[in-house]
Amino acid sequence: MMPTARTLLALLPLAALVFTVFALRPSSQDTRQAVIRAAATVAGVTVVVVELLSLVGWISTWPVIVYWLLFAGVSAFFARRRLRMPERLVLTNWGKVLAGAIGVLVLAELVLALASSPNNFDSNHYHLTKVEHWIADGDLDPYPTIQNQQIILVPGAEYLLLQARLLTGDDSLFNLLQWGASLLGALAISRCATQLGAGRTGQLVAAAVFLTAPAVALESTSTQNDLVVTTWVVCAATLALDGARRVATAGDVLSLAAVAGLTAVTKSTGLMALAPILVFWGICQLRQRRLLRTVGAGLAVIAGMAVLAGPALLRVNEAFGSPLGPPGYSAALSTERKDPPAVLVNGLRLAASTLTTPIPAVNDAINGTVIGIAHLVDVDPNDPKITQWRSVFPGSRWKPDEDRSPYPVQSALILAALAAALVWRRLPPLVRAYAVTALGAFILTAAVVKWQDWGNRLILPAFAVGAPLTGYWADRLKSHRVAATAVIVALAAAFASGGVAVAYGQPRRLVGQGSVFTLSDWEERFVRLPDQAVPYQQAIDEIRASGVRRVGLVMDGDLWEYQFQISLPDVELVAVESVIPTAPPAPISSVQALICAATVERCTQMVPPTWRVHRFSAMVAVAFPS
Template sequence: MAALLALLPLATLLSAAVVLRPRDEETPQRHRLAIIRAALAVGAGAVLSVELLSLAGAVARGPVIALWAIAAVVTGYLAWRRRPADWQAPWPPLYLAIPVALLVLAELVLALASAPNNFDSNSYHLPKIEHWIANGDLGNYATFQIQQLILVPGAEFLLLHLRLLTGDDGLFNLLQWGAGLLGAVALSRCAAQLGAGRIGQWLAAAVFLTAPAVVLESTSTQNDLVVVAWVTCAATIALNKSPRISDALALAAAAGLVTVTKSTGLMALAPVLIFWGIAQLRQKAIKATLSVAGLVIAAMLLLAGPSFLRVHDAFGSPLGPEDYRVGLSTQRHDPPAILVNGLRLGASTLLTPVPAVNEAVGKAVIGVAHLVDVDPNDPAITQWKSVFPGTRWKPDEDRSPYPIQSALVLLGLAVGLFVPRTRWYAAMVLGAFLLTAAVVKWQDWGNRLILPAFALAVPLAGVWLERISKRKIVAAGVALVMAAAFAHAAAAVLLGQPRRLIGQGSVFTVDDWQERFARMPAQAASYRTAIDEVRASGARRVGLVVEGDLWEYPVQIELRDTELVSLLTGTPAVPAASVFSVDAVICFSSADLCRRAVPADWRYRQIDPLVATAFPPA
């Protein structure tokens, strides 16, 4: 019954699409624009509602159910009043639509069958949701894992709604799955706006959906596809080049949602906004441009401002501690450094199963770096754990390359710069790539961080592929390339990590607990032992010692009726709980740190090198 409540947001979205349906476009684009407008409206409403509930200390199941019930009824009534006389969609080319549909269906099966098991999600994306529910608001709390506080929480706000509606995390993976579909809808519309026909539009969607990084993330609780969806929605609205209030509101909502979801999206969003602004100025719509610019800034402040204020209250800066920012963002912004960083980011997406090819590409990039006198692993442009060139080509959610799709996109960008109809859009995409290279350090898991810029370039690939496919012999070559793309995508969904449909470790052959620990299999039994010991003790208030990237989320979902508090804090304004105020302690840390946190006379048990429990004297 609880899972049925998740249909309330879906019903609201579908009704909103009918309500927000434009009347003055061709049928195919009208339908897609309606979906995009509805997604932006519902997404912005979901974010704002969480902030408002937090102000009232009412982040709880009852208020969220009531809000969605009201939203579904109101939008449903408005949709009935504005129901279309017909809703005809164009027939897709079956040779593209069928493999796309099969791929998306396989992802849906995997998303529904999988428990959240991504490393970052267990470390900081999902624990913050449980903290919000326990506290009843979004206020800062004591935690040693400050990523829970300093990273913008837009995707987690949407997951919070699902968590409160359904009572668990069983449907969490559907957010990214849906975001991937929304991104494909927006990108196919971008391709149409750039002059692509029906085939080019489907090719654009296929290039995006077959990228292994997209396939793998579509079944996870990361947030990269969510920010990609909002960036691509902004792009298709910007391509309207219209000063209409409906487009202005949609563009503002998209900008606000990008800002509150992930900072990497801003490097792609900025060129989109500049592109739209230049288009308006070329039409001499100066007043409209200034008005929309003010609206965009207002939406960004409204949706993301409260989150930045909370971070500022905790750390004295809306961007968090300086050392954390330095670890992820580049410190060099000179042209040679940007060039080398951009080449490394691009080369990492092009990794293949052929070592000789990877070695040649890596050597070429290193050669350019030496030529412009830049250390290819300069710490100012390289994340501290990473060493270029990487060799990780296998389908892994955090690191998977997408060589076929990346090559098609880069060629489409190069061609697009010289085609009159697409040159301004291509220049915008190039700006997104350069800005990303200027800000994001190269790292082993950078392939997913540059997805927003990659996605913006996808429509150019669709336009280019359709144009060259008009000759039969070339069309056959394009068909072979796309077949290889689908094969790579199928391998990702069937055999990818940390979730796979078949083979050893398939989601159908391991239990839920083992699946959750796919990234830390050695700790699954130890976590279970610690949780069972605390549950058997009858402890009502439990202190946690969590170090580094180790996980508190498994304890949160297993001990939901227990008050969990942190005995360590990296939040300057919020002190940690006293060990003498708890009935038990669970440590996920080094033994030395745990021993320091627990009084000497407590009963202490080291379950494994990273997991321990402690209880006060009888």
């Protein structure tokens, strides 16, 4: 196929989604609910289809094209009789200004997403590498590698990226997954605000608080998976709120089961925010005196999680003897203390990190308070049982970087809205109950996720669950001049921080030195490892010139295999080392050359002494038999 035709194939999933929206649209004209249900349906079915294709070794281009043609056709058939214009959206002048500002920010993110090559560190390290392995192998089975994150971590977002890779033939549209997730997340948050009683302006405020967070703005142009899992969590929140006033229908239960399963298969950090939401939904259903029906619905949700996440966890279990991976892996990332003082200190540290500003005095005051409380309750503020081993609290990184960026304005608004909803006397019971649910998401996250330098993005699901409360309070305060002015000032600061993140953030920026419009594709890809760009290219050129067809890889744990995969599509790349018990490495005698992306010492250990080595840097070399 011509490249243009391959790119056009990427419209098939979009067509399937649009048709599914109309097919599932209720008579009540709730378009946002239809979009959420459609997204959950399309993503959930796709995960199941990927698993089924893996069983027969059919993870390749044509089976995926056939799948999307069938999906688009079937969804169009069911949508044809339900095509109706969406309800007209009427906004106040302030609402129009807010909607326009959101539109400008989202459009800027779209430009950046389309203009950027994937260059996130973790994506190059394991997210995208596993996609190439699946295509090369034709299935999802564990393969030999020294980077065990490729095998251990649940792959829901990568299943969706796999579709774009097979349909288009490259990674040019990969960034659009998280960009689309940010829009869906904002839609779900605005609907939650509606369900809590917010008007149009309040709904837009809630969506804006989410979208302007620098961590969200930066990840919306990335191939990470934090926004994807965050979106499934807030979709679960709005679906759970549907169950607050009515007995769940079969469609309600299936949709909730789908988003719960998608959360579980995308990233484990979402489960801490999901659990209180499911408890909230279950209690709401029980209060309507439907015990047996609630039990059945709860089992259906658990079944949905098992169907979507179970196969991936079973593969990890088969490889390591545990669905959590090798011994000690989860302990390195998850808290080892669950006592209340430790959870309190960890939670305060997590919150403090999101509040980091460019003003040292503010940071010192916040961090000093947290450290003081830690000493008061007799907890070491850097206790290794609640701190990731390479991190030291307090962190001081305030600059917009997608891996670490704080979001002080947005975090302050969410925390203030949550606190007010918990202590305000005259408050609708539903709002209070939702606030307790959001608090539960924060507490459970603090009880499980160790504080770390890059924790701000890991706790996005919990903060997103609290975002609808900002819309509720914005609506209640709009008639109070001083409070309304404060909200306007805070929103202006929020948009400024989001805009700066898109314009000047790392590792992708629209303007200034290092803009995506001033770098070559190769330079973009190596923004996180600039010293390796030239050595990698030289090694690739040498392998191409040699004409070899089977090459062994010697990889350092933090270097990237992905660039070799996409640059040498006609070369079979195999690992000559492996930490996967059930996937032994290829013998060096079976390869025609070696690429070493590792230290000189490790390369010397692996390369046979009679082979000639051509070194391009301290970390990159190629070797051939003499």
